[in-house]
Amino acid sequence: MQPSTQALQKDDTQNPAMLWVKDGEALWNKPEGAAAKSCASCHGEISRMKSVATRYPAYSSTQRKVINLSQQVNLCRVTQQQASQWPADHESLLGLEAAIAKESRGLPISPPTQRQLADAQKHGEALFNQRVGQVDLSCRDCHETLAGKKLGGNVIPQGHATGYPIYRLEWQSVGSLQRRLRGCMTAVRAEPYTHGAKELIDLEAYLAKRAAGMKLESPGVRP
Amino acid sequence: MARTLITVPRTAKRDEIIEIRALVQHSMETGYRRSSDGDLLPRDLIRRFTCRFVPRVAANSNAASTAGDLIFAATFHAAIAANPYLSFNLRATTSGTLVFSWEGDNGLAQTETVSLLIA
Numbered sequence: 188m189q190p191s192t193q194a195l196q197k198d199d200t201q202n203p204a205m206l207w208v209k210d211g212e213a214l215w216n217k218p219e220g221a222a223a224k225s226c227a228s229c230h231g232e233i234s235r236m237k238s239v240a241t242r243y244p245a246y247s248s249t250q251r252k253v254i255n256l257s258q259q260v261n262l263c264r265v266t267q268q269q270a271s272q273w274p275a276d277h278e279s280l281l282g283l284e285a286a287i288a289k290e291s292r293g294l295p296i297s298p299p300t301q302r303q304l305a306d307a308q309k310h311g312e313a314l315f316n317q318r319v320g321q322v323d324l325s326c327r328d329c330h331e332t333l334a335g336k337k338l339g340g341n342v343i344p345q346g347h348a349t350g351y352p353i354y355r356l357e358w359q360s361v362g363s364l365q366r367r368l369r370g371c372m373t374a375v376r377a378e379p380y381t382h383g384a385k386e387l388i389d390l391e392a393y394l395a396k397r398a399a400g401m402k403l404e405s406p407g408v409r410p
Numbered sequence: 411m412a413r414t415l416i417t418v419p420r421t422a423k424r425d426e427i428i429e430i431r432a433l434v435q436h437s438m439e440t441g442y443r444r445s446s447d448g449d450l451l452p453r454d455l456i457r458r459f460t461c462r463f464v465p466r467v468a469a470n471s472n473a474a475s476t477a478g479d480l481i482f483a484a485t486f487h488a489a490i491a492a493n494p495y496l497s498f499n500l501r502a503t504t505s506g507t508l509v510f511s512w513e514g515d516n517g518l519a520q521t522e523t524v525s526l527l528i529a
Contacts, residue, residue, distance in 0.1 A: 200417040203493040206435040209413055359437070359492035 188344075189410070196350070196408035204285055204354035204406030207278070207361045211286030214279055220270030226283070229267065233286060240288040241296050241403055244392045246303040253307040255391055257284050257363060258383070275382035281361045285352050288405035296349065296403055298395045311393025314386055320377030326390075329371075341410065347398040348391070350407020357410065364391055412436055414522050416510060421529045422502040428526075430461065430482075433495045434512055440488040456514040459484045459496060463526075465506040478509060486514070502528055 199205050215226045215233045230236065243256040250262065257275075260283050264270050273280040298304060315326040329338070330346030337343070351364040358366075365387050369379035380386040417431040434456070441453025464478035482498040500508075505528045511521045 200415065200431045201433065201495055203433060203435075203495070205415055206413045206433060206493060209415065356491075 188342075192356070192408055192410055196404065202354065202406065202408055204352070204361050204408065207282045207285045207352070207354075208289050208406060209282075210279065211282030211284070214283055215286060220264070220268035222267065222269045224268055226263065229263075234290060236287045236290045238291050238294055238297075240291040240405065241294050242299055244304070244307065244388055244395060245299050246301040246307075252385075253304055253388055253392055255364075255388055256287065257281075258388075260284060260287070276363050276366055278361075281352050281363065284363070285361060285406045288352065288403065291403045292405060293402055295400050296395055296398050298392070298399055304392060307389045307392040308396045309393075311389035311391070311396075314390055315393055319372065320375035322375040322377075324375045326371065346394070347401055348394045349398055349401050350404045350409065352405065353407040353409045355409045361406065364394075412512065412518070412520055414510070414512075414520070416522060416524055418508060418524045418526060421527045424503060424528050426502050427499050428502050429497060429499055430508065431495070431497045432459070432461070432510055433493065434520075435493055436512070436514075436518075438486070438488075438490055438492045438494065442488065453488075454515050455488060456486045456490075456494065456512050456518060458486065458513045459494075460511050461498070462509045462511075463500065463506055464509060465504050478506075481508075502526060504528055 195201050195203075212233060218225045218228070227233070240256055243259065244253050246252070247254045247259070247262070254262070257280055260280060261272050265272050298308070318325045318328070326346065329343050333343050334345045335342065348364050348367075351367070352361050353367070354361050355367075365382050368387055368390055369382070372379040413435040415431075415433040419428050422428045436456050437454055438456065439451050439454040441451070441455075443451045445451055459482075460480060461482040462478040463481050481500050482496075484496060486494065506526060508524045508526055509521060510524070511519070513519050
């Protein structure tokens with residue numbers, strides 16, 4: 188990452204993602220849905236969400252599957268607030284996710300120890316090593332073997348998902364990790380998994396395991 | 411209403427030069443891009459930004475929010491990135507109100523105010 192991009196991320200008065208965080212913080216206190224409850228009605232101050240983002244994706248016993256943070260937010264929206272589900276990468280969903288993740292800034296990524304999550308991480312790792320697309324490259328080929336080299340004008344990063352959701356200069360907007368991963372798949376001319384697909388969740392779970400111990404820096408800024 | 415993030419020190423010393431920062435959530439759609447269906451995306455730009463300073467005395471009288479001194483203005487065009495960020499300086503001489511406004515396409519006319527106290 189260029190020093191200028193890092194500077195933008197580090198300064199909350201300049202980081203454009205803070206606009207989404209502000210949206211999310213306002214939504215946190217706004218009653219929604221048939222239940223007319225706000226997130227705060229049940230969870231209290233948003234600061235109580237500290238460290239939550241470091242633990243996702245995680246196994247949800249009510250859903251009986253591994254889910255990511257945005258799915259958990261949507262879950263509360265539908266089952267607790269009785270409001271309509273937001274589509275993937277909806278501005279409000281990204282705002283809440285960014286506001287929750289910001290509460291864990293500086294804390295180490297800490298996937299929980301759960302049998303179901305371990306299965307997801309294992310499957311995610313297999314997908315990470317699997318060559319895909321017309322270009323026939325795996326995630327590992329780029330993010331481990333070729334990391335540090337250049338692709339077009341961009342340095343290939345190690346692919347640690349420490350800043351999500353991120354403000355991406357190329358998108359001119361905030362976006363989710365799944366949007367980023369779908370972008371990497373399109374880049375190798377593979378058909379990307381659909382938003383919310385088990386494959387993407389499993390990849391996210393593996394990425395979190397791979398980045399365990401690294402500090403969360405959400406909301407990040409990326410080129 | 412567009413979300414804004416304005417950074418101004420709450421208090422300043424007399425004659426101190428303070429930095430003001432203003433970030434606004436806006437797509438700055440150029441009017442030249444096409445959607446994935448090939449349709450032209452309609453232009454949606456902020457055209458002008460102004461920041462005025464209304465000294466406290468004037469603010470207490472019947473002066474409208476357009477009153478005060480213009481301290482910074484910018485005209486925006488299609489090549490400005492989305493969510494434009496501006497930073498500029500002001501020599502703080504008296505307490506008062508900073509009035510920020512963004513105007514543009516589709517009837518955009520947004521005003522935010524922040525007060526400044528000279529200690």
